[in-house]
Amino acid sequence: MLRTFLRLISRSHQAPVPVDLHSPDHVVLFAHLNRPLVNRPSQTPTLRQSVPSASSAETPSIGVPTRNHREWMLSQQLDHMKLFPEARCQQLCDMGITTAGDLVTVDLKSLATKFNSPKKSIRILKRYRQAIRFAATVPGMMPRDAMLLISIHRRSIRGLAVESPIMLYRDLQRFAESSSGRKLLRGRRLPSIKRIRRWISTCERRIAPRIYPTVDAHVATQCFAAAKAA
Structure with a gap:
């Protein structure tokens, strides 16, 4: 047994020695199987391909600018920009000005006539428009940040x-x-x-x-x- 153990841990290459089943120096383990092994065909796992549904294919990603910063900025809702007080934002929404692009393209003189003080209103609206245009030219800047810089x-x-x-x-x-x-x-x-x-x-x-x-x-x-x- 010691000689066999030394051969196992030896680093030198040795030829394999056949095992004698009737020799008391060797121990042979047998396993009894109730059913014979059947060679089954190898099944390769199939990867499931996610097929996008019709709703996900038609719905664009929310919150990601589609083309550039300017288009994303002009499409923002007025209440999301936090540029106006709530009362002023509600007034503009009632007049049909709901996005930043609407405020940039609208005629300010005709819009200012709908307020109680047209002269003061047109001056404030011009500052809002200037802040939106300034923020639209610098990626990462919001109109409320541009209003601070203009100030x-x-x-x-x-x-x-x-x-x-x-x-x-x-x-x-x-x-x-x-x-x-x-x-x-x-x-x-x-x-x-x-x-x-x-x-x-x-x-x-x-x-x-x-x-x-x-x-x-x-x-x-x-x-x-x-x-x-x-």
Whole structure:
């Protein structure tokens, strides 16, 4: 038995030794089967292919912009943007202005005549329209964010591209402490520095090819960033 055990754990290759069924040195185990084994044909598992239903095929994904940021922004409902007070939003909805695109394309002079103070209303509606157009040009920006930037005299992507995220955030903090800022925020938080940095980077990529039209877009962005840092 010891010799057999040593052969098993030995690293050297050894030829197989036949087992003697009648020898007391070997132990053979037998298994008794009640039924003989039948060779069944191998069945390969079939993968179920999910077939979309008619309702899921016809219904588009909700909450995902279909083509670009501008189209998605103009299709937003007024009550979802949180740009207006509830009373003003209800007034606009009663007049047939339900989306941001409706407010951008409507004739403001004729719309302002439906309010009690047309002169004041047309001035406010122009600011709303300006905020929607500004937000539609910068992906990731909402009209309420654009309204904050317009309130601190940042009204275009060209002006936003040359800004510093830290300085812009400090200006927003100072504006938020004023009565106009508190009225405009209505308890909401200011945009974070990370979001502001993304807005500025997007504006830089859009402005750089206009300033350096003869070079590649990526190189133009680097040149614009270097000139801005200098």
